[in-house]
Amino acid sequence: xxxxxxxxxxxxxxxxxxxxxxxxxxxxxxxxxxxxxxxxxxxxxxxxxxxxxxxxxxxxxxxxxxxxxxxxxxxxxxxxxxxxxxxxxxxxxxxxxxxxxxxxxxxxxxxxxxxxxxxxxxxxxxxxxxxxxxxxxxxxxxxxxxxxxxxxxxxxxxxxxxxxxxxxxxxxxxxxxxxxxxxxxxxxxxxxxxxxxxxxxxxxxxxxxxxxxxxxxxxxxxxxxxxxxxxxxxxxxxxxxxxxxxxxxxxxxxxxxxxxxxxxxxxxxx
Amino acid sequence: xxxxxxxxxxxxxxxxxxxxxxxxxxxxxxxxxxxxxxxxxxxxxxxxxxxxxxxxxxxxxxxxxxxxxxxxxxxxxxxxxxxxxxxxxxxxxxxxxxxxxxxxxxxxxxxxxxxxxxxxxxxxxxxxxxxxxxxxxxxxxxxxxxxxxxxxxxxxxxxxxxxxxxxxxxxxxxxxxxxxxxxxxxxxxxxxxxxxxxxxxxxxxxxxxxxxxxxxxxxxxxxxxxxxxxxxxxxxxxxxxxxxxxxxxxxxxxxx
Amino acid sequence: xxxxxxxxxxxxxxxxxxxxxxxxxxxxxxxxxxxxxxxxxxxxxxxxxxxxxxxxxxxxxxxxxxxxxxxxxxxxxxxxxxxxxxxxxxxxxxxxxxxxxxxxxxxxxxxxxxxxxxxxxxxxxxxxxxxxxxxxxxxxxxxxxxxxxxxxxxxxxxxxxxxxxxxxxxxxxxxxxxxxxxxxxxxxxxxxxxxxxxxxxxxxxxxxxxxxxxxxxxxxxxxxxxxxxxxxxxxxxxxxxxxxxxxxxxxxxxxxxxxxxxxxxx
Numbered sequence: 001x002x003x004x005x006x007x008x009x010x011x012x013x014x015x016x017x018x019x020x021x022x023x024x025x026x027x028x029x030x031x032x033x034x035x036x037x038x039x040x041x042x043x044x045x046x047x048x049x050x051x052x053x054x055x056x057x058x059x060x061x062x063x064x065x066x067x068x069x070x071x072x073x074x075x076x077x078x079x080x081x082x083x084x085x086x087x088x089x090x091x092x093x094x095x096x097x098x099x100x101x102x103x104x105x106x107x108x109x110x111x112x113x114x115x116x117x118x119x120x121x122x123x124x125x126x127x128x129x130x131x132x133x134x135x136x137x138x139x140x141x142x143x144x145x146x147x148x149x150x151x152x153x154x155x156x157x158x159x160x161x162x163x164x165x166x167x168x169x170x171x172x173x174x175x176x177x178x179x180x181x182x183x184x185x186x187x188x189x190x191x192x193x194x195x196x197x198x199x200x201x202x203x204x205x206x207x208x209x210x211x212x213x214x215x216x217x218x219x220x221x222x223x224x225x226x227x228x229x230x231x232x233x234x235x236x237x238x239x240x241x242x243x244x245x246x247x248x249x250x251x252x253x254x255x256x257x258x259x260x261x262x263x264x265x266x267x268x269x270x
Numbered sequence: 271x272x273x274x275x276x277x278x279x280x281x282x283x284x285x286x287x288x289x290x291x292x293x294x295x296x297x298x299x300x301x302x303x304x305x306x307x308x309x310x311x312x313x314x315x316x317x318x319x320x321x322x323x324x325x326x327x328x329x330x331x332x333x334x335x336x337x338x339x340x341x342x343x344x345x346x347x348x349x350x351x352x353x354x355x356x357x358x359x360x361x362x363x364x365x366x367x368x369x370x371x372x373x374x375x376x377x378x379x380x381x382x383x384x385x386x387x388x389x390x391x392x393x394x395x396x397x398x399x400x401x402x403x404x405x406x407x408x409x410x411x412x413x414x415x416x417x418x419x420x421x422x423x424x425x426x427x428x429x430x431x432x433x434x435x436x437x438x439x440x441x442x443x444x445x446x447x448x449x450x451x452x453x454x455x456x457x458x459x460x461x462x463x464x465x466x467x468x469x470x471x472x473x474x475x476x477x478x479x480x481x482x483x484x485x486x487x488x489x490x491x492x493x494x495x496x497x498x499x500x501x502x503x504x505x506x507x508x509x510x511x512x513x514x515x516x517x518x519x520x521x522x523x524x525x526x
Numbered sequence: 527x528x529x530x531x532x533x534x535x536x537x538x539x540x541x542x543x544x545x546x547x548x549x550x551x552x553x554x555x556x557x558x559x560x561x562x563x564x565x566x567x568x569x570x571x572x573x574x575x576x577x578x579x580x581x582x583x584x585x586x587x588x589x590x591x592x593x594x595x596x597x598x599x600x601x602x603x604x605x606x607x608x609x610x611x612x613x614x615x616x617x618x619x620x621x622x623x624x625x626x627x628x629x630x631x632x633x634x635x636x637x638x639x640x641x642x643x644x645x646x647x648x649x650x651x652x653x654x655x656x657x658x659x660x661x662x663x664x665x666x667x668x669x670x671x672x673x674x675x676x677x678x679x680x681x682x683x684x685x686x687x688x689x690x691x692x693x694x695x696x697x698x699x700x701x702x703x704x705x706x707x708x709x710x711x712x713x714x715x716x717x718x719x720x721x722x723x724x725x726x727x728x729x730x731x732x733x734x735x736x737x738x739x740x741x742x743x744x745x746x747x748x749x750x751x752x753x754x755x756x757x758x759x760x761x762x763x764x765x766x767x768x769x770x771x772x773x774x775x776x777x778x779x780x781x782x783x784x785x786x787x788x789x790x791x792x
Binding site for chain 2: 172174175177178179180181182183184185187188191192193196197199200
């Protein structure tokens with residue numbers, strides 16, 4: 001019986017796919033090794049361990065007196081301001097995003113370069129560092145929360161309009177055709193056919209963006225654009241670890257609660 | 271007196287961007303009040319022919335006249351006014367699913383308003399009443415505030431017919447209006463089209479898949495194959511062999 | 527079925543939809559509260575718009591000669607992103623296996639580990655950066671640590687969900703032939719999840735490249751430090767140059783990474 005069995009044939013791989021596989025691995029490893037060269041790994045403060053300990057100590061012994069003292073500079077007021085910045089920023093960006101989304105959506109009856117140019121603009125907005133935008137707004141309206149809200153409002157357009165335009169692309173274009181056939185203008189099509197069917201995607205993506213904006217709003221303070229980031233950087237600079245602890249706890253709780261609420265609403269929408 | 275044709279196609283040719291020929295040198299006259307059915311295999315160019323009439327598809331060569339006026343040369347504002355005269359009914363109903371039935375039907379009046387008015391929902395009470403009456407004509411009055419996605423397929427198609435009725439067009443293009451419906455609802459929808467044709471004297475041009483429905487409702491048959499008109503005649507003069515030829519001929523390929 | 531014109535009914539009044547109004551009121555309330563709290567005034571912004579525009583105009587005329595100075599920093603930035611992507615995703619790989627409920631069946635362990643992961647995920651990248659700067663001092667190490675933690679959060683979330691959706695059939699087959707837990711992972715789980723892992727790591731890399739370019743602003747290494755310097759010295763032409771090279775690099779990396787991910791998932 002054994003004699004009838006064939007020998008194991010060699011693995012059926014073509015030279016090309018093998019070359020791609022090995023080439024991919026070799027290039028990846030070479031890039032990783034290259035990236036480890038020339039980085040200054042020294043210069044770590046000798047007190048690093050001690051400070052880490054102090055921060056953890058602060059996390060477990062937070063400065064509760066900072067939570068609320070009615071001065072308007074306390075944790076609750078600052079977190080509330082952070083939320084307001086995120087809300088306003090998201091609101092502004094949701095409104096600006098709609099026309100941008102129509103521009104960048106690659107639908108039928110539209111020249112290829114029109115949507116492509118819109119996509120490039122959106123990529124540019126997305127890559128434009130939020131922090132730099134915040135600094136530009138600080139020059140225009142002075143330091144504080146308004147600069148943060150405006151910067152978020154503009155920056156979020158890059159991502160939000162892209163998500164909206166993807167939603168537009170995935171819509172059935174039958175209703176749009178019906179409106180056109182009845183003599184509707186392009187604007188009629190947008191208002192009567194596209195917007196109603198787009199609404200769930202707009203709400204759900206905006207809520208998602210709000211989650212992201214809450215996180216962003218909590219760091220904008222690092223450059224003076226309002227919110228909880230500013231007291232955090234002050235506390236870090238003055239080594240008030242228990243205050244760092246309470247602020248971190250505050251941010252974590254805020255983000256978890258907002259994620260939870262927006263997740264619950266989005267689940268209901270689907 | 272030579273009657274002015276409602277729709278006139280002169281040497282119409284349509285070539286798609288990818289090189290596929292959609293329509294080949296079509297010459298066609300359709301008079302006011304006719305009920306024309308277009309038959310042919312899927313992919314024969316029926317849909318392209320219909321969409322050329324209201325310029326949902328631009329044609330490559332030739333000219334199309336609607337009531338003596340060229341739609342091919344019409345510019346945006348004028349094109350909208352011409353499309354106002356041409357209602358369209360679709361295979362997939364093409365209602366805006368998340369809008370109310372009322373709003374869907376009101377869309378038929380869009381070309382009667384400047385865009386800003388409709389954007390702020392400033393339809394006249396008269397038009398709203400007209401909408402409601404159209405819904406009553408197709409037996410959908412009690413659904414006026416329902417959302418379109420709550421309706422069954424047959425109900426959606428009747429709302430679409432009400433939309434066309436509200437538009438008060440002179441021509442109705444129906445692109446496979448019954449293809450997504452069961453036989454009984456199909457017949458009801460065709461009855462509605464017949465009502466529009468007889469009661470409002472609208473010219474109906476319908477693509478139909480079902481020979482049976484075509485025979486029962488059409489007055490004139492146009493057979494299309496590979497982008498060309500291969501038959502044109504009155505329904506009562508059309509023998510079964512013509513249909514057999516259109517559906518079973520072609521490249522000798524058997525279709526069911 | 528068609529009614530005659532005589533007996534047409536009048537259009538009834540529309541039903542009142544409470545929830546729509548509740549949402550509208552909530553939105554308006556949120557808007558009023560947030561505008562009040564942040565004291566944002568659009569008129570003020572438009573009044574000072576020329577200042578905003580001026581900076582932008584200057585940035586739009588990048589200082590080409592500055593490219594030579596900027597590029598070495600950019601290279602350092604990319605290196606930071608690569609190192610932290612590799613370390614972060616490897617940590618995430620192991621961690622994901624520990625919190626996937628079809629691999630580890632002990633609910634107590636997965637629950638606690640997931641809680642820790644969710645906490646880590648809440649902290650924004652720049653915040654991590656400023657904490658690590660306080661801990662290890664100014665320099666790229668702080669940035670690498672921050673991005674490593676950040677990558678970990680991004681990849682773990684996506685990856686453990688992918689692991690939990692794999693087909694259980696192969697695992698059962700391995701158990702049926704007498705394989706142990708490690709055998710199961712190597713023969714049944716790994717082949718199914720590896721493409722996902724690489725794809726998510728690449729995705730994290732795209733995010734890291736963007737993030738790493740601003741980490742330097744708070745002293746965590748890379749080109750962000752130059753960003754801060756040029757802004758502080760009002761050299762907006764140089765800032766524009768930095769933003770331009772960053773944009774181009776992000777564009778290229780996004781493109782390559784998207785193509786690689788598409789190829790992997792095919």
